[in-house]
Amino acid sequence: MDTTVYVPIPDDAPAAGARPAVTPAVRARALTKTYGRGEAEVRALDGVDVDFAAGRFTAIMGPSGSGKSTLMHLLAGLDSATSGQAFVGSTEVTGLNDKALTAVRRTRVGFVFQQFNLLPMFTAEQNITLPVELAGGTVDKMWLGTLVDTLGLGKRLTHRPAELSGGQQQRVAIARALIAQPDVVFADEPTGNLDSRSGAEVLSFLRRSVRELGRTIIMVTHDPAAAAYADRVVLIADGKIAGDITDPTPESALAGLDALRTVAAR
């Protein structure tokens, strides 16, 4: 039984660094994103300060429309911020041009999508090695072997996506995200399109990637059960950080989410 209790964090609290000893892999400072103007202005993200530690598996959790996806897009440099800063390692991704952002995506960041997004005309292996090839690099065979072993893809490398199950496709996608040994992997609802068994499998692979391969993963999810696989859960509501749970369990994560809903309903 997990006994962690949900502790609300005041709005003006300093950035939540769970273990100060670890250098943050990703940081946000006063990160703000607004859509529309005047009356119709929507603050999707409202001055968020948050650190994500390297070598950790962090889940960003919140209800629909809370701004969790926007936060991830800004941290990954996929979308431009209205104000504030986002850093991957020591590189500020806010304010980089497209060319520099492409370079960041090639070497420093990996992505896992809800819909897998594998290229249908390539085999599993070709899909995995594609990012390295696009960057004009050579594939590290040792690392590829490690990934394939860890993710259990050994017998599937010559198959095309259409011949793989959803869980297998998502494992290929994880391998693709990790092949360039990026500083951080962003996963957007990675289990959203999977049945619960495949979902559990994928989540344990993500956790193993962090524990055994020393990677950093930030996962966006609205599923408390998925969030429980993480080392830490950052709760977000109405575009603001609304809570922080270390070593979560499905129950504590759900409790946190419920608390947000009650806050929102009040």
Add this chain to the structure above:
Amino acid sequence: MIRLTLSQMRRSAGRLAAAAVAIVIGTAFVAVTLLAGNVITSTTYDSIAAQYTGADLVVRGAAPGGATEDAVRDVAGVATADEQLMSYQQLENGGRTIFQGVLAEPTDPAVLPLTVTDGALPEAAGEIALPTDVAERLDVAPGDQITLARNVLDGDQEVDEQAWTEVREKLTVSGTLDDPYGAFSMMGGAAVAPAADVQGWEADLMGPGESSGEPATLLVTLDEGVDVGQTREAITGAAATAASNAGMDVSAVDVVTPDEHAESVASEMTGGEDVIFTTFVLVFAAIALLVAALVIANTFQVLVAQRTRTLALLRCVGADKSQLRRSVLFEATLLGLASSVVGLLAGLGLGQAALAVGRGMDLGVPLPETITLTPAVVLVPVVVGTLVTLVAAFAPARAATRVAPLAALRPDEAPTAARGAGRVRLVLSLLVAVVGFALLGAGVALSTAAGEPTTGLLVGVAGGVLSFVGVLVSAVFWLPRVVALAGRLVGASGPTARLAAANTLRNPRRTAATSTALLIGVTLVGMMSTAAASARITMDAEFDGRYPVDVTVSTDLSGSGKDATPVPAGLGDTVRELDGVASVLEVPATSVQLAGDGVDEAAQVIARGMDPDEAASVLRSTESLTPLAAGTAVVPENVADVWGVTDGQTLTLTGPDGPLETTAAVTELADDAVVLVPDDLATLDAAAPTTGLWVGLDDPRDAAAVVPTIQDAVADTEAPADVLGAAVERASFQQVIDTALGIVVGLLAVAVVIALIGVANTLSLSVIERRRESATLRAIGLSKAQLRGMLAVEGVLIALVGAVLGVLLGLVYGWTGAAAALGWAGEPAIAVPWRDVLLMLGVALVAGLVASVAPARTAVRTSPVEALATE
């Protein structure tokens, strides 16, 4: 349902617009063709009608001579009546000579459709007004004098002993004339001289009281207020009486108005010309429309595929199959109609612009100011364009009915077009192709080996059409494989190219259709240019053998060496210095008597002397002079035929300085003289004068420009020398081939342009379909430049495969076509028109790149965020 169709069209506006461009071009092509046909007809009509402007009535089939004129003039109400008489005469000034039609000046100058630009019309005998360009060429102005050299029949001689004497008279130029309506453009223009003079010249060609017997045409003007109908009858009567007096066919006499006359002549003349022209060009318009149909079918297939979910949803809520089919066909009809109207308007605009440009260029033919709209010009393009679009949409419409209602419930899937076609189609189309190629081979064999050129050509054409159909229909099976192979080649160059190659194979059917559209145009262009190149080489060889000398200058006009004047000293050197002249051989000649077994006793011919080595420097082909050696007389075939000389016989030649025994060698030499080596000629006539220059040109194709300079050089010496240019004939033949080729290729180019639009269309459809994928690629590190590059490689792959295959097919068809058509002209040469081949591949390469620009711009705008979107 209609509202739904319309709203769907609005949503797909961009894609439909791309398909519309193909139809617009096709229908504009048809419209311009029909307009051009009309312009040809009306230009012919105008030019004929112009000859009679100013006349009130035209008498046709009348007896020539003054009697008819007088009889018609005596009819009450007739103001003037003049025979339209034209006499062709030789006009000279200095060394320049022009053969010009001279028109008898009518009593009423208003009847003359010519305008005076300088000076005046002739007023007194011995005056002449010249067309402006003729005056320029003769270098004269009003007031100057020119020489008229005409023939006069000698005294009272028996008919079979008629002889003419050349009479030279001075004429004064009274003025210069323009022909603003092109009335005489088909007769090389017209000069004008007093009627009495012209009648006199014509009369001098005949004996006293003789008549040419040719029916004449009279132009009649009436007094004001006279009733045309009544006068017309009276004139008919008067002209008929005059005709019967002259012993001519009375029933041929006919009085008509100028309009009636022009109409009947124009319809006689153009019953052929404009119909042939229109049919000919419409064949190319049909090819362009066929290609457009492929592009449209492609677009609709994708539209249906993209709307799978909507269509399935409609089926779920109760739409039946025929409603869906009707919806697609209605959409096609609307699109076809709208773009056909745009195409028609574009065609009319183009036609009008072409007329404006043509009028500004002074083509020698008066063009109408505006295009003439007939029901055919308006309706045919619109109907044809709409029908083609509708027919092209049939297959996609059937695909739409096959969408199952269940498809609406399935999770989001990338739309896929219908997969490969049936085995039956594969077997049938391959069979047709194989049979077609076999027939093609048989046609060539028939025409070359079996000596049956007509049958061979027919069989060959049938085989060509059949095999091309087979190739096109089976393209969907083998073309993707070729693209795959090409993709593997370029894929080696990096991940971007590999992505592109893989992409082209995702929808083999669409790639095949896109490449096929290009293949059609390129094959036909390639075929035409290959056939032309092969024909050129074959004909060159033929000409080389037949006309080995490009240009000859000779003074032995009379055919007897006796009174031949030598070529003026120094002329050889003068000609040699001219631009475009490569070499000049001075050929001495003398007249000799031939004797031998079976040789006609009266055989008197010219003998030329030339060194075989020196001759080789001038001749295109020395084949016909190969036997030339001491003791051998080369006898041209035609000379041998006339005098009964046989190959290899002993021939004794007797010249002024003695006889010479030779062996006759009969060859295909195109000359009327026997050829000997110089020493042999010297034996016959030690002082044989140089009576000819054999001139070799740098490039016989320039003959049309070079020969006149030689003519001028010869004319400047004022020696009575004749310049004969076999090269001119050769050049004009080549020009015909080149012009025909240029026109055909230009017409086919329209089909290629439409096909290239198809490439751009296919790419932009792919880009729309692959939005999420492009975003994913961007998210995992594909740069904008790489994305653009990927699409460029895709475009180039599709275009180049179509172009390369088209060129290869075109070569095969061109060679076999030339072999079948020119088999009679000897061994058909196989030529590769490298310049055209490279040009086509270059165009395909560039077009593939250009086609990818707009789709790439859309693609790079896709934010990587879209990869994360969940629809």
